[in-house]
Structure formats: structure tokens, C-alpha cells
Amino acid sequence: MNMPLDPADLHDCRDAFTSTLEVLAAANSDIVAVCNDSVGSSKLGGFREKFPSRLINVGIAEQNMVGVGAGLANGGKLPFVCAASPFLTGRALEQIKADVAYSQANVKLVGISSGMAYGELGPTHHSIxxxxxxxxxxxxxxxxxxxxIETAAAVRWAVDHDGPCFLRLSRVGVPDILPHDHVFELGESNVLMEGNDVTLIANGVLTHRALAAASLLEDRGLSARVLNMACVRPIDNEAIVRAASDTAAILTCEEHTIFGGLGSAVAEVVVDECPVPMKRLGVPGVFAHTASANRLLDDFGMSPEGIANSALELIDRKG
Structure with a gap:
């Protein structure tokens, strides 16, 4: 069993988001932030102090918030629209579809406290x-x-990207994984560990757990490839096909329902181009219960040990 991580080695990706945004905003006066009475949870306090006229707080009105963001983009501004992910994506989905996606407005949607990060607040606040x-x-x-590191790199990419995007950020602390000079490339995954027996594909708060699972498998004489698949769309088809060809088994891990997310996106490639044994780890089509964020991941089989055990089952299916 792996030793628990030292809390001092865990970092909140929201801090990287806001510190990077403040640096970029100092150099680009078009950058603005829009939020839904979530200055605290979005960690925009420093942005407000530095750029008080460039923070628009619409109150608890997520649909209006997305519309305001689209209007600012149409007026030449570069808005980062920040809100708790369950309310940004659920309550304002029609506005995201019509005002942002269909219009291709240059709006950066930032879902804060995504997945099951709210833990004890339960199913209404889980964003799965x-x-x-x-x-x-x-x-x-x-x-x-x-x-x-990847959060900061993705924010820098988003500023340069001409068009909308959705950044999904958790409030749960994670260790540093990627090198400090990491450059985010849209649609490209990162091989964090090479292996030939099985491929583990994860993103967000599950990536470091997948790495820990690979270490457990290594202790049993098995080698797991670990892919950090930050982009759910566009997905890295080439890396998935290569992994299926090289390891003949793929396990996905996500802080999301197993329907329609990372596992589904990977499965679409596998079915079309390289059928191999595959399993999707995530929330299995139920409302996630109430518990701490890390406990919920464990309960749904996504502890390092749980991931490793699922990988062993896949390896057995290969024959």
C-alpha cells in the first residue's frame, strides 16, 4: 500500500489559475473575469484588488453570467467566466450552447470545484x-x-486560443506531476510512465492516483503505461491507438460518470480503430453519495489499489 501524500506536497489548482491569470491580465488589458458571487471560491480576490474595474460579479445568475461573458467577447474583451462547475455547466447549458459554442464566442469557461470536490455538500453540488x-x-x-503546472500552462494556452474552451478545475490538492517547463498542446496527451502490459488513462485529480497504481503494478512485476489525457475533446486519437496496439488493454479513470466523459471518448476511438479489452472507472451511472472528495473516489474503486486491481482484471482478460 502506498504511503499517503504529505499535505505540504499538495496544491490547489485554483491558485495556479488565478496567479497565472493575474500575470497575463497585467500584460493584456482585454482580459476580464466574470463570476456568479464566487469571488472567494474562484479565488479571484487578488484579481479584484489588482483590476477592480475588470471583475464583473453578476451574483447568483449563471445564465446571465454566460450571456454577459459572450457580450464582452463580442465587444473585443477576453472574458474568463468562472463558477462552480455544477452550476456553470448545468444551469447555464443553454447559454453555453447558443451564446458561446454556436456563436464561437471567445469565452473561456472555467468550472471551479468540479467532479466531487464539494464532497460533503452531496449530489446537488457534485459535477460529474x-x-x-x-x-x-x-x-x-x-x-x-x-x-x-498544467493548469497554468492551459490558462496561457487559453489566452492565445481564438475561440471558446472549458477548463475544469478541482479544489482538491494534487501533487506536481509535469515538468515546470511544460507547454500545453491542445489534443495532445502526455506519457508519464512507459509500460507494455496495460495502459492507464486519466486526467484531473485521477492522474496522480493512476501513477500510484502503476507503481503498485510494478511491485508485482507488471508494467503499466500511464497517459495524462487532459483534453477530453479533442481527444488524442494517435496516443490511444498506439497504447491499444502496444499494451492490448486500456483502463480509464475519471472523476465523472462513466457515461459520456473521458472513458466514453477513449472507447469511441478504441471501438472504431483498435478494439482491445477496456474498462471505464468512474461513477457508475448513479448519483454520487455524500462523503469527502477523496473518500468518494475510493468508494468508486479509484484508490491506487482499486485502479491497480481493475488493471489486473484487464490483464487477465487478455489471456
């Missing part, structure tokens, strides 16, 4: 459908960074 909802919309990249 957002990959599926936004992935279905044409022209909106869906991105879930694995650590603070």
Missing part, C-alpha cells in the same frame, strides 16, 4: 456530468489539467 454536457457541443475544447 460536465465532461459529457460540454463535450457534446461542437467547437468547445474540454480540458481537465492534472496539476498546478
Amino acid at each position: 456530468e460536465d465532461f459529457a454536457w460540454i463535450r457534446a457541443l461542437p467547437g468547445v475544447p474540454v480540458i481537465a489539467p492534472a496539476d498546478r
